[in-house]
Amino acid sequence: MIKILVCISHVPDTTSKINFIEDNSKFDSTGVQFVINPNDEFGLTRAMWFKEKQGAKVTVVNVGGPETEPTLRKSLAIGADSAIRINTPAIDGFSVAKELSKIATDGSYDLIIAGRESIDYNGAMVPGMIASNIGASFINNCISLEIDGTVATGVREIDGGKETLSTTLPLVIGSQKGLVEESDLRIPNMRGIMMARKKPLDIVQPINNELQTQSVIFEKPTPKGPIKIVDAENIDELINLLHNEAKVI
Numbered sequence: 266m267i268k269i270l271v272c273i274s275h276v277p278d279t280t281s282k283i284n285f286i287e288d289n290s291k292f293d294s295t296g297v298q299f300v301i302n303p304n305d306e307f308g309l310t311r312a313m314w315f316k317e318k319q320g321a322k323v324t325v326v327n328v329g330g331p332e333t334e335p336t337l338r339k340s341l342a343i344g345a346d347s348a349i350r351i352n353t354p355a356i357d358g359f360s361v362a363k364e365l366s367k368i369a370t371d372g373s374y375d376l377i378i379a380g381r382e383s384i385d386y387n388g389a390m391v392p393g394m395i396a397s398n399i400g401a402s403f404i405n406n407c408i409s410l411e412i413d414g415t416v417a418t419g420v421r422e423i424d425g426g427k428e429t430l431s432t433t434l435p436l437v438i439g440s441q442k443g444l445v446e447e448s449d450l451r452i453p454n455m456r457g458i459m460m461a462r463k464k465p466l467d468i469v470q471p472i473n474n475e476l477q478t479q480s481v482i483f484e485k486p487t488p489k490g491p492i493k494i495v496d497a498e499n500i501d502e503l504i505n506l507l508h509n510e511a512k513v514i
Contacts, residue, residue, distance in 0.1 A: 304380025308440030342453030362394035381439030408443030
């Protein structure tokens with residue numbers, strides 16, 4: 266039986282209005298809706314396929330405080346068998362990878378699925394560091410994965426094309442859109458929600474792990490300026506604006 270560990274990030278919904286506090290040094294979570302990181306959701310859905318087709322056991326894990334538990338419960342409602350919350354804030358990519366690596370090693374997981382990056386900080390560091398820490402093979406930007414016994418075959422996106430790789434387990438992948446179709450993503454139904462309440466959600470304390478980075482200041486993107494609408498028939502005016510104002514020609 267394949268043991269799968271799916272790393273779940275608790276991230277703001279992209280429709281939420283983002284603000285910062287304490288001299289723009291800290292994210293303000295007040296009134297923000299949080300969701301499963303989309304890249305992780307693709308990975309979780311693929312893990313569900315392995316569970317249903319090959320009898321895999323699926324555990325989800327998150328680094329964060331009690332506020333992240335609704336996201337873990339949603340993952341359980343989607344179909345994961347159990348959940349683990351590492352009781353420390355997810356502040357630094359290196360420390361998060363160290364925490365997750367400890368869980369992966371202690372649980373002797375065959376496949377560790379993490380999103381190629383989270384949509385909040387977009388660091389794209391954690392899955393690769395996990396693979397290095399535990400001595401596993403690594404496929405990033407993974408858009409296809411098959412497992413036959415102890416052999417895994419994955420496809421990843423590369424510049425200008427795709428690359429197919431074959432390796433033995435254990436394996437870490439950085440999942441993304443394409444690993445499953447968006448139409449295959451699952452919405453928890455009532456039965457799943459009720460069952461999730463009975464599934465184990467273990468809280469573990471973090472290891473002695475020092476932060477390697479610190480956020481100094483956050484800045485919002487510069488607001489877009491006003492736009493000018495040019496009549497489709499007025500080509501001369503369009504050329505004038507592109508040349509003299511936009512300075513792109």
